[in-house]
Amino acid sequence: MQSKEPVSSVRTRAQASEMLLCSPSTGERLTSRVPSSPPVCSHDEYQTAADWLRTHTRHRPEVAIICGSGLGMLADTLGCQESFAYSDVPGFPQSTVQGHAGRLVFGVLKGKMCVCMQGRFHMYEGHTLSKTTFPVRVFKLLGVKTLIVTNAAGSLADGLQPGDIMIIKDHINFPGFVGLNPLIGPNDDKFGPRFPAMSNCYDKELRCLATEIGKQLEITGLMREGVYAMVGGPNFESIAEARLLHRLGVDAVGMSTAPEVVVATHCGLRVFGLSLITNKVVKTYEDSDSVNHEGVLEVSRLRSVTVQQLVTELIGKMDINNNGPNDAGTKF
Numbered sequence: 001m002q003s004k005e006p007v008s009s010v011r012t013r014a015q016a017s018e019m020l021l022c023s024p025s026t027g028e029r030l031t032s033r034v035p036s037s038p039p040v041c042s043h044d045e046y047q048t049a050a051d052w053l054r055t056h057t058r059h060r061p062e063v064a065i066i067c068g069s070g071l072g073m074l075a076d077t078l079g080c081q082e083s084f085a086y087s088d089v090p091g092f093p094q095s096t097v098q099g100h101a102g103r104l105v106f107g108v109l110k111g112k113m114c115v116c117m118q119g120r121f122h123m124y125e126g127h128t129l130s131k132t133t134f135p136v137r138v139f140k141l142l143g144v145k146t147l148i149v150t151n152a153a154g155s156l157a158d159g160l161q162p163g164d165i166m167i168i169k170d171h172i173n174f175p176g177f178v179g180l181n182p183l184i185g186p187n188d189d190k191f192g193p194r195f196p197a198m199s200n201c202y203d204k205e206l207r208c209l210a211t212e213i214g215k216q217l218e219i220t221g222l223m224r225e226g227v228y229a230m231v232g233g234p235n236f237e238s239i240a241e242a243r244l245l246h247r248l249g250v251d252a253v254g255m256s257t258a259p260e261v262v263v264a265t266h267c268g269l270r271v272f273g274l275s276l277i278t279n280k281v282v283k284t285y286e287d288s289d290s291v292n293h294e295g296v297l298e299v300s301r302l303r304s305v306t307v308q309q310l311v312t313e314l315i316g317k318m319d320i321n322n323n324g325p326n327d328a329g330t331k332f
């Protein structure tokens, strides 16, 4: 049966969900934004940011690095630096989390042109997933071929201790299970296919290379491969949640990375990821320990030089022209 409601009073889905965010008594807006996937950024928005950066720097990066909590010092190692505050780059959101400076740093590392995000965006900050992953597509438009993601994470695996480095072999994108995926919305065919495979999203060759470099740096005792799981945050896990993750085979848990990697893989970037283990996730009711962000930042800073050495050597030794198994050819 057809609705008799006049067209002008038919609410769009966006208007209806907007109304749910208002107080039923006063009509006052209760929150500015919920982290659901749409609205998505348009191709023009990514292009505008990329064009702006091209006109403001002569650097043409081939490698992009996203620094996790407390790991921003990685950017300080770049030579011939040029940097921009996120607030100056069109379309970039703002970093709101301590330990994420909010600067985009261009420079050279071991002869390779790099761009480094000193601070990332998280879904729990209230950014849409499209905004959370915005820089990744901008990097693609700038000509980046390889993305290196780093994060701070809590360990569930018995063999992983605070200060250890976990090379990410695979991830579980828990928000994606409930429809919080950065690729939701109309597919932008210029970036990649509607249904991208995720079975090779952490490049095997780069993982092997990192393990070899770990041997040369004599840090193999600190390193192992594992599965990272993204949860929405911002609260840390309850004990029951920690036990569930452990039973599911998760080695380390954090509140980032998976959306960036999904978007990078979708547009054919080769990805390397590592988690710096900053804490053990509390799994027993007898354990009186509890995690906090300050402790996470402290461990990150203590290990940042080692992470820096590993990433620097990896960039130096990686073959920039090998785009890995996900590259279907650049469309720009």
Ligand SMILES: O=P(O)(O)O[C@H]1O[C@H](CO)[C@@H](O)[C@H]1O
Pocket (backbone or CB within 6 Å): 067, 068, 069, 097, 120, 122, 150, 151, 152, 153, 233, 254, 255, 256, 257, 292, 293, 296
């Ligand atoms: O994943 P990164 O950005 O390293 O940060 C991790 O550290 C914060 C919690 O201390 C969370 O944001 C978690 O995701």
